[in-house]
Amino acid sequence: MGDYLRYRSNLGPNMPQSKSKSPNPADMSDEQFLAELQRLHPDSPEILRRLAAVRLKLGRAEAAREPARQAVEIASEDGRCHEVLGRVLLVLRRLDEARHHLEIAVKLMPDLASAWEGLGEIEAARPGGQQAAVDAFLKAARLSPGNPRPPAGLAAALMGLGRNDDAIMAYRSAISAWADPNPADLLNNLGVALERLGRREEAVAVLRTATLVRPDAPAIQDNLGNALLSTGDSRGAEASHRRALALGGKGMETWSNLGNALHRQGRLDEADAAYRRAIQGAPNAAKFHTNLALNLLLAGKFAEGWREYEWRWREHPNLPSYLQDEAWDGGPLPPDLPAGGTLLLQAEQGYGDTIQFIRYAPMLKQRGVTRVVLACQPELIRLMNSAAGVDAVVSETGPLPPFDRAVTLMSLAGVFQAGIAPIPADIPYLKVPDGAGVALPAGAGGLKVAIAWAGRPTHGDDWNRSIPARLLEPLLAVPGVTFYSLQRGAIAERLGRPPADKVLEAADRCADFADTAAVVGAMDLIISVDTAVVHMAGALGKPVWLLLPPVPDFRWLMQGETTAWYPSLRLLRKGLDAGWEPVIAEVVTMLRQASAKVAVRDM
Numbered sequence: 001m002g003d004y005l006r007y008r009s010n011l012g013p014n015m016p017q018s019k020s021k022s023p024n025p026a027d028m029s030d031e032q033f034l035a036e037l038q039r040l041h042p043d044s045p046e047i048l049r050r051l052a053a054v055r056l057k058l059g060r061a062e063a064a065r066e067p068a069r070q071a072v073e074i075a076s077e078d079g080r081c082h083e084v085l086g087r088v089l090l091v092l093r094r095l096d097e098a099r100h101h102l103e104i105a106v107k108l109m110p111d112l113a114s115a116w117e118g119l120g121e122i123e124a125a126r127p128g129g130q131q132a133a134v135d136a137f138l139k140a141a142r143l144s145p146g147n148p149r150p151p152a153g154l155a156a157a158l159m160g161l162g163r164n165d166d167a168i169m170a171y172r173s174a175i176s177a178w179a180d181p182n183p184a185d186l187l188n189n190l191g192v193a194l195e196r197l198g199r200r201e202e203a204v205a206v207l208r209t210a211t212l213v214r215p216d217a218p219a220i221q222d223n224l225g226n227a228l229l230s231t232g233d234s235r236g237a238e239a240s241h242r243r244a245l246a247l248g249g250k251g252m253e254t255w256s257n258l259g260n261a262l263h264r265q266g267r268l269d270e271a272d273a274a275y276r277r278a279i280q281g282a283p284n285a286a287k288f289h290t291n292l293a294l295n296l297l298l299a300g301k302f303a304e305g306w307r308e309y310e311w312r313w314r315e316h317p318n319l320p321s322y323l324q325d326e327a328w329d330g331g332p333l334p335p336d337l338p339a340g341g342t343l344l345l346q347a348e349q350g351y352g353d354t355i356q357f358i359r360y361a362p363m364l365k366q367r368g369v370t371r372v373v374l375a376c377q378p379e380l381i382r383l384m385n386s387a388a389g390v391d392a393v394v395s396e397t398g399p400l401p402p403f404d405r406a407v408t409l410m411s412l413a414g415v416f417q418a419g420i421a422p423i424p425a426d427i428p429y430l431k432v433p434d435g436a437g438v439a440l441p442a443g444a445g446g447l448k449v450a451i452a453w454a455g456r457p458t459h460g461d462d463w464n465r466s467i468p469a470r471l472l473e474p475l476l477a478v479p480g481v482t483f484y485s486l487q488r489g490a491i492a493e494r495l496g497r498p499p500a501d502k503v504l505e506a507a508d509r510c511a512d513f514a515d516t517a518a519v520v521g522a523m524d525l526i527i528s529v530d531t532a533v534v535h536m537a538g539a540l541g542k543p544v545w546l547l548l549p550p551v552p553d554f555r556w557l558m559q560g561e562t563t564a565w566y567p568s569l570r571l572l573r574k575g576l577d578a579g580w581e582p583v584i585a586e587v588v589t590m591l592r593q594a595s596a597k598v599a600v601r602d603m
Contacts, residue, residue: 030054031051031054031055031058034047034050034051034054035051037051038051038067043074045070045071045072045074045075045078045081046071048067048068048070048071048074048081049067049068049071049078049080049081049084051064051067052064052065052067052068052071052084052085052088053084055067056084056087056088056091061088061091061092062092064084064088065085065088065089065092068081068084068085068088069085071084071085072085072101077108078108079104079105079106079107079108079109079112079115080105080109080112082101082102082104082105082108082115083101083102083105083109083112083114083115083118085101086098086099086100086101086102086105086115086118087102087114087118089101090102090118090121090122095122095125095126098118098122099119099122102115102118102119102122103119106119111143112143113139113140113143113144113147113150114140114144116136116137116139116140116143116150117136117137117140117147117149117150117153119132119136120133120134120136120137120140120150120153120154120157121133121153123136123157124153124156124157124160130157130158130160130161131157131161133153133154133157133160134154134157134158134161137150137151137153137154137157138150138154140153141154141173146177147177148173148174148175148177148178148183148186149174151170151171151173151174151177152170152171152174152186152189154170155167155168155170155171155174155189155190155193156189158170159189159192159193159196164193164194164196164197165197167193168190168193168194168197171186171189171190171193172190174186175187175190182209182210182212182213183213184210184213184214184217184220185210185214187206187207187209187210187213188207188210188214188217188219188220188223190206191203191204191206191207191210191223191224191227192223194206194227195223195226195227195230198457198458200227200230200231200463201231203227203230204224204227204228204231207220207223207224207227208224210224211224216247217247218243218244218245218247218248218249218254219244219249221240221241221243221244221247221249222240222241222244222249222251222253222254222257224240225237225238225239225240225241225244225257225258225261226257228240229257229260229261229264230463231463232463232464234261234262234264234265235261235265237257237260237261237264238258238261238262238265241254241257241258241261242258245258252277252278252279252280252281252282252285252288253278255274255275255277255278255281256274256275256278256285256287256288256291258274259271259272259274259275259278259291259292259295260291262274263291263294263295263298263551264461264464264551265551265576266550266551266558266576268295268298268299268558269299271295272292272295272296272299275288275291275292275295276292278291279292284314286311286312286313286314286315286316287315289308289311289314290308290309290311290312292308293305293306293307293308293309293311293312294309294554296308297309297419297554297555298551298552298553298554298557298558299558300419300557302417302418302419302420303417303420305554306413306414306417306418307414309410309413309414310411310414313408320346320406322344322403322406323346323406323407323408326344326403326404326405326406327405327406327407328343328405328406328407329405330367330415331367331368332367332368332369333368333369333370333371333404333405334368334370335370335371337370337404338402338404339371339401339402339403339404340370340371340402340404341369341370341371341404342370342371342372342373342401342402342403342404342405343364343369343371343372343373343403343404343405343406343407344373344374344375344400344403344405344406344407345358345361345372345373345374345375345390345406345407345408345409345412346375346396346406346407346408346409347374347375347376347377347380347396347408347409348408348409348410349410350456350532351377351379351380351513351532351535352531352532352534352535352536353409353410353535354376354377354380354384354409355380355383355430355513355532355535355536355539356535356539356555356565357409357410357412357413358374358384358387358390358409358429358430359423359424359426359429359539360412360413360415360416360424361374361387361388361389361390362388362389362424362426363389363412363416363424364389364412365389371391371392372389372390372391372392373390373391373392373393373394373400373401373403374387374390374392374393374394374409375394375395375396375400376393376394376395376396376409377395377396378395378396378397378512379512379513380512380513381393381394381395381512382433382436382512382513382514383430383433383436383512383513383514383517383536384430385433386430386431386432386433387429387430388426388429419564422564423564423565425564425565425567427538427539427541427566427567427568428539428540428541429539430517430536430539430540431517431540432514432517432518432521432540433514433517436514436515436517436518437515437518437519437522438506438509438510438515438518438519439509440484440504440506440509440519440522441504441505443482443483443484443504444482445482446479446480446481446482446595447480447481447482447524447525447591447594447595448481448482448484448522448523448524448525449481449482449483449484449523449524449525449526449527449591450483450484450485450486450506450519450520450523450525450526450527450528450533451472451475451483451484451485451486451487451503451526451527451528452485452486452487452488452507452526452527452528452529452531452533452534453466453467453468453469453472453487453495453498453528453529454466454467454487454491454495454529454531455529455530455531456489457490457491461549461551464549464550464551465529465530465548465549465552466495466529467495467529467547467580467584468494468495468496468580469495469496469497469498470496471579471580471581471584472498472584473498474584474585474588475527475584475587475588475591476498476499476502476503478588478591478592478595479595480595480596481591481595482504483498483502483503483504484503484504484505484506484519484523485497485498485503485504485505485506485507486506486507486516486519486520486526486528486533487507488507488510488516488533506519513532513536516533516536517536517540520533520536520537520540520542521540521542523542524543524594525542525543525544525545525591525594526542526543526544526545527544527545527547527587527591528544528545528546528547529546529547529548530546530547530548530549530552530553530556534546534566534569535566537566537568538565538566538568538569539566541567541568542568543568543570544566544568544569544570545569545570545572545587545590546569546570546571546572547572547574547580547583547587548571548572548573548574549573549574550573550574550575550576551576552573556571559573572586572587
């Protein structure tokens, strides 16, 4: 009511004189008061403008349109009149007209914060308009520092640009300026931004606060569930998603999110049902089909799983056009085609995926493909040149040679029905390239073991699959072993690194995966969580002890100590409700035995 009362108190001095009796403000609402004044003074742009503004605040944009239009018609040089008409048209989603009047408003009155705010909203709704929205919201925020709406709009636009760090600052600014000490919607958005940056525990805390403020909001419950899952709390995530559904959440996204929480608990049949419910409501949503595919593959349902997995590329923003226009259908490519019967294999996803699925390259010639070219990550080029069945290897980031058809590398699993038909196990199918290798620091002798304890921090299940370095202490205390680190890349802060005097550095000495392959080849054993190192060692035929979370990636299935993908691997699985300590204890026992054998051999 404060704004409405302010409008009343300021009207008097600017009012045209009239012999008609003025209305009594105490006897009517703000809108009634202004409507009566407008009846008495029909040509006052000030009254018309304020009447339109009041109706807009009351949610009556259609009723506000005519007085706003009249105000502009009477006072076309008044930026405030254009501003209120622009905001009315914005609410009515007549965006081009709204932009026209708001641009006039800021041209006439460059310091009109609300007009800049309206332009920010229009740009935010336009594809590709996020940067223009940021610029407009920044101007609005500078012109009205106590107003929480511009920084809130700014934060949303920044999130659209992927600038989540900046968005978090803007959300905090908006929250501190908001009259409500706990604005649930802003807290919800802040939580999402924190989660996107991997600040997952902070995200959970903020989203919990939002649910306390708005316990009836299904969207906030859904976002809390996603944040909880990212911290490894799959049961808490399940409860939040079920609460969102019980509150009336109708988006199929919530059913898919529930499926993710159930999948992470190993309840694959229930997850299957949830994913199918999402697909039933949104049959063309690629993400839902892809989630179902990963669930099916983990359950060993390969035929349907590989079919569903092909959905992963639909709606993908970075899918090269040639993977659609020149897609390979699995048939022969004879040499009389324009590029000599050349099939382009396009690497996808991680390094380990490239290493794992290149094994299918020799089988392509059996399908009538004349020539095979692999486009892969630059770090893998030297190593991939050792792969059988590949005629040329090029960087995926550079120009491509001529080709007749193209297919993504992991699609070969579906083409050759992996898991139904035997998986090619001609090991090793890669070798250490000539000239690869690095000078390793000398150890104390004995068994040479390379370790990797952390995966990519941005991986959705990294909380479960990576191991805090402190838990490796019993392993590193095993006598007669020299440990080398093959841990590459950034590590989540919570994981840390073992003491430098216990583990010699090897990964940082390697220029690419060819050098890493040489290091792996020099080891007696690899002990690792699920990373690219495991695939490399398996492809080279080296012994690997793979430490897996209770619900692993689809390729390792839910049970078993061995895998058809790599015969040299031994799978060690963490219990669903257990920590890593029992797995580490088992590895310690095994390592003591292996070390003792080496000691006897070397006597």
